[in-house]
Amino acid sequence: MKPTVHDIAKSAGVSLATVDRVLNSRPGVRGVTRAKVEEAIVELGYVRDLAAANLAKGRTYSFIFILPENDNSFMIGLHEEVRGAVARSSAERTRIRIIDVPPFDPEALVAALENVLVEKPAGVAFIAVDAPEVRAIAERLREAGIPMVTLVSDLPDSSRDHYAGIDNIAAGRTAGSLMGRFLSGRDATVAVLAGSMLVRDHRERLEGFSAVINEHYSNIVILPVLEGRDDPVLAERMVADTLRRHPDVAGIYSLGGGNRGLIRAIQKADVKRPVVIAHELTGSTRSALGDGVIDAVLNQDAGHEVRSAIRVLKAKADGLPVIAAQERIRIDIFLKDNLP
Amino acid sequence: MKPTVHDIAKSAGVSLATVDRVLNSRPGVRGVTRAKVEEAIVELGYVRDLAAANLAKGRTYSFIFILPENDNSFMIGLHEEVRGAVARSSAERTRIRIIDVPPFDPEALVAALENVLVEKPAGVAFIAVDAPEVRAIAERLREAGIPMVTLVSDLPDSSRDHYAGIDNIAAGRTAGSLMGRFLSGRDATVAVLAGSMLVRDHRERLEGFSAVINEHYSNIVILPVLEGRDDPVLAERMVADTLRRHPDVAGIYSLGGGNRGLIRAIQKADVKRPVVIAHELTGSTRSALGDGVIDAVLNQDAGHEVRSAIRVLKAKADGLPVIAAQERIRIDIFLKDNLP
C-alpha cells in the first residue's frame, strides 16, 4: 500500500496537521519536529496524492492567456485552441481567462501583464514582443512567483519559465534545405516574403534560411525581402510585382502570413510555377498544397502549443517536472502526401 | 458553484446513495426515482468530478502492454517509453504491466491476449500482427468489454478501439514525393530496402511509395525489393551487393529496420552518394543525417504513441471522449536541420 499522511504522522509520532505543515512548508513547526517528519517521509517513500490535495483545497488553476487580436488564420486557430481549453476547464480544474491585445504592441502587452501582476493567477501565457519593457515586466512577474510561458514567439534570455513554440532558426534552415533540394543544383533566383523584419520569428526564419542557402546552395540568389505585413492584399501585390519583374524566379519562401495573397498572385501569374515553401497549415495553404501551388508547408501545431503551455503552467505551479519530449513543439513538415 | 451529488440529491429529494446508484447505473432504483434523479442531473448541469470519484474508489487503471522482444532501436525505444510510463504510474493512477512476446508471431500474441482476457485489465495495448486468429481474439476481448488500442501496427476493420500509429501508406507516399523531388527529373534507378513483405506496415509503405513514383515520377525505376529482415548484417550485404551490381542507383528508400547496415554499406561503397530516405529516428539514422549519408528520416514518435495509448485507454475505460487532434500520430519528417 502506498503510504499516506496518516502513515507518516504515525511513524513520526506527530499529528496530521503537523505533517501537512511540513509537506506544504508552512511555518509553525520546530526544527526537530520538521526533521522527524521529513525523515519519515523519505523513509516511507511518501509521495503526495495531488488529486486528493487539490480536492481538499478545492483548487482550480487560474491561468491567463494574452493573445493578439490578429486576423490571420494561424492566430484565429490559436484562439480557437485556447477556447477549446476553456471548454475543458472544469474537467481539468483550470479557469482560463483570455486577454486580447493589439498585435505587435509592446505597450499593450506590458499593460496586460501589469494586470496579471495584480490579478496574481496561477500562471500566464503570452506571445512575446521582444522589447525591453516586456523583459522588465516579465522580471517583475518572476519576482512575484507567477509561472510564465511564452507562446509561439519567445523572449529569450528572460525570466519566462518555458517557451511553447518552435525554433525559428531551425525552421528557416529547414525551409532553406528543402528549397535547395527541390531546386536541385540549377542556378536560380528565390524570393522571400515576410511579414515584418521587426518581428523576431520572421527575422530568425530568414536568418536560418539565408544561412543554409549561403552555406550549401551558392547557385541560389535571394532577392531582397518583401515585407507584406502578413496582409494578403499587400502580399499579392508584392508577389505579383516581383514575378513580373523577375520572371525567372524559381522559388518563393513565405515565412510569414498573408499566404492567401501569395497563392492568388502565383495562380494569376503567367510564369512557370516556382517552388513554394510556406508556413502554417491553414485552409488556404492546405488547399494550395493539394493543388500543387505550394510544395511544402512548415507548421507549428497550435493545439499542441496551447495544451503544452497549460501542462507546463500546471507543473510549474505545483513545482513538478514536465516530460520534456512531450513539450517540445515540432517543426512539422507537410507535403500533400502527409496532410493530417 | 459547480453542483455536487449533494445538490442533485436535495433537488431530487433522495439520498446520496440513490444518486450514486443512478450515476453509476447500478440496479436497485425504481424507474420513477431514477427519472427524478436524472432530471435533476440535467437540470443542474451536473458533471461528475472524476478525480474525486477515483479517490473514493481507490481506483488505479490497470493496463497491459504487449510488446515484441525485438532488438531494433525503434522497439527498444518504444520499450523505454513504456517503462517511462510505468515510472510515472503512481502519479497517473495507472498500473502498467508489460508482456514480452516473440516478434511477428501470431500464436504468441494470441496467447498473450488470452491471458489478458483472464486478467481483465482496464485496457490493453499491443502491436498487431495481422492474422485471423488475432482478429478472433480481439473480437472476444471486445465482447468482454476490454478497451483495446493497437500500437505502431494496426489491425484494420477489427474491434480495436483505437490505433496509435502512423498511416503507413501516407508515409510511403511522403517518401516517394521526397525521393522524386530530391532526384529532380533525372532518369534514375531506386532501390527499396524492406524488412519483410509479410508485415503490413512495410507492405503499405511500399505501396504508397510505388504509387507516387508511378503516378508522378515515371523517370524513376524501382528495383525489386530487398528484404533485409530488419537485420543490419543482412541489410548491409544486400545493399552492398546492389550497389555493386547497379552502380547507377541514385536513390534508396529504407522502409524498415536494419539501417545501421544500410549506412555502413553506403559509406563503404565506392559510388556517388545516393539519395537516402529511411524510417525512424535512432542513434544511427540521426548521425547519418548529420553526416549527409541519409537525406531524410520519416519518424513516428514512440513517446507520443505510448502516452497517447494510455490517454485513450483511460478515456475508453471511463467512457469519455478524447481530443482527436492530440491523439493523431504524425509522420514526422526530419532533415538534418530540424532534428530535435
Add this chain to the structure above:
DNA sequence: CTGTTAGCGCCTTCAT
C-alpha cells in the same frame, strides 16, 4: 508550536 476536527466530492457497506 502542535493537535483535533471537519470537510472536499464521491463511493460503499450496512441497515432499514
Add this chain to the structure above:
DNA sequence: ATGAAGGCGCTAACAG
C-alpha cells in the same frame, strides 16, 4: 428500493 454513515488522502480552521 432507499437511506445513514463512514472513508479515500489531504487540507484548513480552530483550539490548546
